[in-house]
Each structure stands twice: as structure tokens, then as C-alpha cells.
Amino acid sequence: xxxxxxHCVAAAMLAAFAAAAHAANTAQDSKQGGKDFISxxxxxxxWQDAPSIGPGAKIAILEGxxxxxxxxxxxxxxxxxxxxxxxxxxxxxxxxxxDGTLYFATGDKFDRKKAEAYNRGDGFVVPQGMPxxxxxxxxxxxxxxxxxxxxxxxxxxxKDDPMKSATR
Numbered sequence: 001x002x003x004x005x006x007h008c009v010a011a012a013m014l015a016a017f018a019a020a021a022h023a024a025n026t027a028q029d030s031k032q033g034g035k036d037f038i039s040x041x042x043x044x045x046x047w048q049d050a051p052s053i054g055p056g057a058k059i060a061i062l063e064g065x066x067x068x069x070x071x072x073x074x075x076x077x078x079x080x081x082x083x084x085x086x087x088x089x090x091x092x093x094x095x096x097x098x099d100g101t102l103y104f105a106t107g108d109k110f111d112r113k114k115a116e117a118y119n120r121g122d123g124f125v126v127p128q129g130m131p132x133x134x135x136x137x138x139x140x141x142x143x144x145x146x147x148x149x150x151x152x153x154x155x156x157x158x159k160d161d162p163m164k165s166a167t168r
Contacts, residue, residue, distance in 0.1 A: 053078065075145070
């Protein structure tokens with residue numbers, strides 16, 4: 001399968017990340033060694049639409065800039081019955097489930113039978129370029145992603161790309 005890399009998807013995703021990064025409510029309270037202290041209060045997060053993940057998905061940037069270089073932390077809210085088709089990322093991805101259950105597997109073919117349930121507190125690390133897929137069932141899931149930018153998402157099949165398809 002050929003990985004689809006489109007400027008439209010990348011531009012829309014980067015625009016969403018940039019908006020979320022500017023809207024993120026982090027308190028820069030003090031500096032030490034040239035770095036800012038960042039305070040993250042769940043009640044003050046600014047959630048933005050995440051169309052590259054799917055309808056109803058939301059993203060909040062906690063620190064850093066996923067589209068730039070360097071470390072970043074973001075959260076994703078995936079609604080109930082979300083399907084994230086087979087895709088890759090240009091960097092390693094560290095995922096922790098904060099709430100709900102995410103069904104996840106690696107591989108270049110979406111197969112619900114191969115996915116393992118990851119519950120609150122569970123996590124995984126996926127190497128750069130490794131094909132993967134995920135979904136939620138009847139309840140939403142909240143995830144925290146950590147990585148080094150620039151981060152992005154490339155769907156292996158255009159029909160799985162929510163930016164290109166109105167139906168999932």
C-alpha cells in the first residue's frame with residue numbers, strides 16, 4: 001500500500017495544531033535555566049476540532065508545538081464509535097489512555113480482531129513510520145500523546161482519511 005501524503009491534509013492538520021497551540025491555556029509562572037514552568041489545569045484546557053482524526057474528535061495542546069521541532073504533549077478526545085484508519089506518523093508516538101478504552105493495533109490492514117483494549121492508565125509507544133489503527137466502541141476515550149515534532153498523520157488509504165471522506 002502506498003502512503004498518501006497530501007498537502008491539503010498536512011495544511012489542515014497543521015492549522016488545527018497551530019490554533020490549538022495558541023489557544024492552549026498554560027500558565028507561564030516562572031523561569032529556571034531558560035525554561036518556562038508550565039501549569040496544566042484540565043478545567044482550563046482549550047479544546048479544538050481535530051478533523052484529521054475524525055468527526056467530533058478534539059485536541060488540546062499542553063506544551064510545545066507538534067508542527068515544529070522539539071518535544072510536545074497533546075490530548076485527544078475521541079468520541080464513541082470513532083474509527084481511525086491505518087496510518088503512520090513521521091516520528092515516534094507515545095500514547096497514554098487517560099479515560100475510556102482505546103482499541104489499538106499495528107499493521108497495514110484494519111482488523112478489529114487484532115486490536116487490543118487499552119484502558120485508563122495503559123499506554124504504548126509506536127515507532128516512526130509503523131502502520132497502526134485504532135477505534136473506540138460505545139464510549140469516548142481521552143488520550144495523551146507525547147513526542148518530538150514535527151508530528152503529522154498520513155493515512156495509507158484515502159478512504160480512511162476523514163479530511164477526504166464525509167462518511168466513515
